[in-house]
Amino acid sequence: MSSLLFLLDRPPLVSRSAGKKPTKSFRQRLLRRSCRNKERKGCSSGGILCLFQSPRRRSSDAFSFTSGDPAVQKGWSSEISAFYDWLKENGVYLSEKASWTHAPHRLVIAEETKDEGEYSGRGLLSSRSVNLGEKVLEIPEKLMFTRKLALETFPTSIIASIEDEYVSIGLLLLYEKAKGFDSFFKPYLDILPTLDELNPLFLWSNKDLDLLQGSPTLSACEQLRDKLLREYTYLGKNIIPQIPNFASKPIDFKQFQWAFGILFSRAICFPSSKRIALVPYADLLNHSPFCSAFIDEEKIPFGNGVTEAVVYVDRLYEPYEQVYVSYGPRSNQELLLLYGFSLERNPFDCVEITIGLDKTDPLYLEKCRMLESYGKSPLQSFPLYMDRYPVEMAEFLRFCCIDTETDLQADFGTIVSASNEESALDKLLNYIVDQLRKYPTSLEDDEKIIRDRAMFQTLEKNQRMAIRQRLGEKRILHATWRNLQNSSHL
Numbered sequence: 007m008s009s010l011l012f013l014l015d016r017p018p019l020v021s022r023s024a025g026k027k028p029t030k031s032f033r034q035r036l037l038r039r040s041c042r043n044k045e046r047k048g049c050s051s052g053g054i055l056c057l058f059q060s061p062r063r064r065s066s067d068a069f070s071f072t073s074g075d076p077a078v079q080k081g082w083s084s085e086i087s088a089f090y091d092w093l094k095e096n097g098v099y100l101s102e103k104a105s106w107t108h109a110p111h112r113l114v115i116a117e118e119t120k121d122e123g124e125y126s127g128r129g130l131l132s133s134r135s136v137n138l139g140e141k142v143l144e145i146p147e148k149l150m151f152t153r154k155l156a157l158e159t160f161p162t163s164i165i166a167s168i169e170d171e172y173v174s175i176g177l178l179l180l181y182e183k184a185k186g187f188d189s190f191f192k193p194y195l196d197i198l199p200t201l202d203e204l205n206p207l208f209l210w211s212n213k214d215l216d217l218l219q220g221s222p223t224l225s226a227c228e229q230l231r232d233k234l235l236r237e238y239t240y241l242g243k244n245i246i247p248q249i250p251n252f253a254s255k256p257i258d259f260k261q262f263q264w265a266f267g268i269l270f271s272r273a274i275c276f277p278s279s280k281r282i283a284l285v286p287y288a289d290l291l292n293h294s295p296f297c298s299a300f301i302d303e304e305k306i307p308f309g310n311g312v313t314e315a316v317v318y319v320d321r322l323y324e325p326y327e328q329v330y331v332s333y334g335p336r337s338n339q340e341l342l343l344l345y346g347f348s349l350e351r352n353p354f355d356c357v358e359i360t361i362g363l364d365k366t367d368p369l370y371l372e373k374c375r376m377l378e379s380y381g382k383s384p385l386q387s388f389p390l391y392m393d394r395y396p397v398e399m400a401e402f403l404r405f406c407c408i409d410t411e412t413d414l415q416a417d418f419g420t421i422v423s424a425s426n427e428e429s430a431l432d433k434l435l436n437y438i439v440d441q442l443r444k445y446p447t448s449l450e451d452d453e454k455i456i457r458d459r460a461m462f463q464t465l466e467k468n469q470r471m472a473i474r475q476r477l478g479e480k481r482i483l484h485a486t487w488r489n490l491q492n493s494s495h496l
């Protein structure tokens with residue numbers, strides 16, 4: 007059975023905002039700002055080719071702005087224009103004027119954004135002040151890719167055998183893409199990034215991946231690659247051929263990677279219903295780990311149970327600020343693996359470590375039996391954060407290090423003796439030292455590379471991200487080691 011289970015517990019991508027009509031003065035201000043900020047690489051073909059700085063973000067964060075103003079729309083890329091019209095035709099309220107049923111729309115598409123000095127693709131900005139708690143986006147269900155739509159589209163006997171929501175939505179994406187002009191979703195599909203534009207770790211070249219030697223991120227990437235290949239083989243052999251009119255030619259692995267790259271980086275798990283969906287327009291919102299807004303679904307009042315995707319902002323936004331959502335409490339490894347970026351400032355960054363029972367331990371079998379009775383595995387993974395680790399990890403380490411039958415009778419994870427505590431501590435310290443030895447470069451080497459900003463900027467984006475990633479991991483490992491070294495207990 008197809009399964010990408012580890013992806014299913016992803017917290018939602020966060021709130022998104024939508025293209026919007028700026029007032030004249032707004033556009034004038036943008037244009038004025040653009041004259042002062044010339045750092046960006048070539049603007050995309052459409053939009054007011056402006057770059058301006060957000061009043062609240064670091065000065066390196068910049069945008070090129072695409073306005074919803076009809077006069078400006080003439081300058082849009084044809085894809086964005088068609089997408090915008092498609093949204094409006096299908097009930098997305100994008101007017102900046104209030105109606106009987108809708109508040110003015112407050113968002114506007116930025117064709118290019120930057121975060122922490124790195125290009126972050128398109129994004130959504132506030133076109134004017136947005137108040138805390140304000141609803142900024144409503145997208146009708148009929149525009150979304152969901153498992154429900156897959157069930158309506160494909161023969162029940164086939165789709166019912168696919169339990170994984172991701173896989174059913176992935177198939178739907180491939181199916182609609184193959185329909186070309188006949189697809190209702192064409193205007194949306196046309197603005198999605200191509201395979202080359204998507205940059206998740208699993209699509210990186212081996213040369214770039216080499217920079218992650220010694221990092222646990224590398225093995226996570228290999229696992230995901232294997233998983234995708236297995237899914238592709240399974241679906242290509244057993245499922246796709248059974249779906250009538252799926253595509254005129256067999257789906258190749260690159261198309262499959264594209265569909266799953268899109269899903270990994272753009273699909274949302276609605277917190278209220280736990281349904282997964284690809285939500286056009288909302289998926290233009292970029293991620294901030296400091297944001298608590300998210301994309302959720304709500305029943306439309308008097309709508310016979312029909313839902314829509316909504317975003318309520320978590321703070322006040324001044325005009326021209328980029329509106330963010332949170333994709334969930336993601337580590338840099340997850341961000342890199344699924345979304346193709348990592349952040350220098352990420353409070354959720356962690357290094358996952360895997361600890362197991364020692365097979366040469368005379369109590370090994372007894373411990374395995376006990377763990378089984380507690381519903382626990384003999385091999386467990388835990389996140390190490392910069393300043394903390396889970397109490398469950400300390401408990402498991404203590405259990406692993408017990409060396410007498412008597413101590414084994416104690417409650418799981420409790421401190422049984424000073425010597426057991428010392429062994430558990432040693433086990434963790436040794437693990438950290440072993441992990442750090444796996445990297446060909448030291449923490450100091452990487453810090454030196456990054457400190458030389460001018461040189462660092464000459465590296466390619468993936469190289470910069472790889473170095474940041476391994477440095478972040480080393481910092482966490484070093485910090486944990488330092489914190490524990492002088493401690494007498496976990």
Ligand SMILES: C[S@@+](CC[C@H](N)C(=O)[O-])C[C@H]1O[C@@H](n2cnc3c(N)ncnc32)[C@H](O)[C@@H]1O
Pocket residue numbers: 019121124125126127128129271272289290291292293294344345346347
């Ligand atoms: C849901 S999409 C957001 C819209 C996207 N920027 C676009 O151009 O369509 C997620 C993708 O946006 C980019 N992204 C989102 N937040 C980012 C951030 N804080 N820094 C860098 N890239 C980001 C990544 O490429 C990610 O895979």
